[in-house]
Amino acid sequence: MRKSLFLKSAGLVAAMALIPAFTAGTAASDVETYKELDQFMSIFERVKAEYVDKVDDKTLIKGAIDGMLASLDPHSSYLDARDFKNMRTTTEGNYGGVGLTVQGEDGVIKVVTPTEDSPAARAGLKSGDYITHVDGKLIYGEQLDDAVDKMKGPAGTDVRLTIVRPGRDKPFDVTLKREIIEIKAVKWEVKGDVGIININSFSKATGPGVRSAFVSIDKALGHRPLGYVVDLRANPGGLLDQAIEVSDSFLDHGEIVSQRGREKTDIQRYYARPGDDAHGLPVVVLVDPGTASAAEIVAGALQDHKRALILGERSFGKGSVQTVMPLTDDTALRLTIARYYTPSGRSVQEGGIDPDIIVPQITDADRRGRPRMRESDLRHHLINEVKADDKLLEDDGKPDPRFEETADQLKKANVTDFQLDYAVKTIARLGTPAIQTALAEAPALPGAAKPRKR
Template sequence: MTKALLRPLLLVGAVALVPAVTAGMAATDVQTYRELDQFMNVFERVRAEYVDKVDDKTLIKGAIDGMLASLDPHSSYLDARDFQNMKTQTDGEYGGLGLTVGMEDGAVKVQSPTEDSPAFRAGIKSGDYITHLDGNLIYGGTLDESVDKMRGAPGSKVRLTIVRPGRDKPFDVTLVREIVTVKPVKWEVRSRVGIININAFSRLTGDAVRSALVSIDKSVGGRPLGYVIDLRSNPGGLLDQSIEVADAFLDHGEIVSQRGREKADIERYYAKPGDLSHGLPIVVLVDSGSASAAEIVAGALQDQHRALVMGERSFGKGSVQTLLPLSEDTALRLTTARYFTPSGRSVQEGGIEPDILVPQLTDVDFKDRPRLREADLRRHLINEVKVDDKILEDDGKTDPRFAQTPDQLKKAGITDFQLDYAIRTVSRLTTPAATAALAARPTRTAAK
């Protein structure tokens, strides 16, 4: 604590400033020390009089967790286990079921399943609640306890009881644990359209996207008709990787700006010359699970008129977390800035609004399943520009293009309606007139 207080003073470099700063801060410091004394009084009382003996480490960690939880949903303290888990997931491989989960009112809530994981293949969705593991109630426990119970030796089974909003009854899903390897990027070609599926923004994502673009060219023996960038259910990740990905599809212009506490604390990131996608038409797919780094990419390509954004409104996480190491095996993940798209829009709460709203008609639960977004989280950062969900997501009419039922689409051989619609849209955008119209779209500006 002493070092943290001294560091700004040493940077000032003028001894004459010390008395003025001290006098101005004196009243605040006195009140702060009184509050710290109160904290120590509570700490000592709990140590001495709580019904069960509790070790000091548990009490202190609980106090730290409580302090950070009072700020926003994304700031947290990482102990040795949490720190190692985060580094492992960032590197792209970890053991378990392939679920990103959080705690809400004592219940374990699914934030997103990892593609090609046991949870993903079983159809577990964002917004599901896990109430039991192997028939044992986990409600009311800690998140760490629930995560520990879901882990186990690869090949072993665990039965999850799921409560899904929109369904009348809970249902059970039995999963087989395995080593989950997150492939940040997968690609394929359909109807001469390159599809780049970005599942996460780990340390290798930028390289993988550039490699995918080269591989698609080789696969079609020249240039494809265009690209679909699939960012659905992508929970985000590393900021630098989102910048690299956006840069691969841009030749110039701003990608994102990062703004801290002070007005002058602004950092801007720009695209380098060279569009690896050859200026071809692009459709970006997003949904309510597209968050953070995924929204940076979608917002940059949308604002720079480089792509059409299609699907559902995205999650709406417009904040930047900085990892601040505290020791060799602990760290503080702290929200230090907000990010803004090139036009100055903040996606916080509101998310990225698609240019074309396309429902996922092949998902039988699509209409009834509530969407979990940033605005639903407790103590989320407030955006001064409010977004009316009903205006964005329900115009009161049934679009005739989207009147097909899941059974009809299945008979037609369509297993992913949003992706199929995106591919057909790219094909229509390959005409010179369509390309010119795309470039001439009105510039998006931030609401004042």
């Protein structure tokens, strides 16, 4: 079988010599392609015959495919049966494990973000932590899928992770009890007269979940709130159509996002429909380095339309669109097919969304020593071809008096989430009648959703 494939490749190369002269340019290119394929088959045969351990065809071919796609960008990949199943499980909203989103980085397993209200989150694991051992066994150099499989297991069983956290002198162990992770895409609560909508992911349930949250908040208060805090922190993204649907819930009209492919004419634009589910009330959106992809689409759209005030820290910076192309019943190709742009034409690729007001999470005692991983840190990331010339104001070096309190001082004041507390207080200020009147009378920018009086 291998010999016939090799001969077939060589035969195709020979056949190219017979193509008429008027296609010589194309023929020359094809000949080079087949020469490369011929070389690939030669290496394939040599590895099969002489590698120190026996290796099967499936392993070699999958490795070749993985290498080809990894050379493109960090988000294009081949999904085998296991990967495809995991992807579908994530978009449908539940899976088993400890509640960690992780990524391989030079042989090390790095925590991207813990899932809210999961064993990992309750144990205090943080973005930027490194996992070196599982149940005392070193996982350095292992494939990401193999390391993840070691952390999985029946609900109710324990798994011990050894964590290296930048800023701490020594590794430490955390024992987690596995459970079924129910990813509730949208959660809501009320603080004072402010509605808080926490969007954890963009799965099929996200758009309906946001609309349901509006209704539930009104019922809980017995009236409409002063405004809404939309929490997109640690949201890794998800489905594009759900990002559009969520953005549409806050916008009355105008463009939400544009998707631009390889060719200049390959542009798709998505627009808001009439009607603002938030009734024009003030909106604050919280972002951080874990806010990525679909979550950045929402933040960028509301920021460009002056519909929301963005608070927190600069987001992750993933400005590309992937499509999943099924290959068989249980395998697929995930391929980057476009870049997306905010309504004003900004690309968030590499740079992310800059908040209108930078608010550090000062209740996190380890925040200063922990590195922040973003799209620009990933190998082979796409280059942002539309970089805005935004020059920061000169820093006078003086500490911001709003953020001088320590985590211990805030804990004594019963503030466990400084960014959320700051956002709620901001809405309380924006929701006063005088501010509402001023917002309603302010001239709207072209394409911006106009605030309405209650």
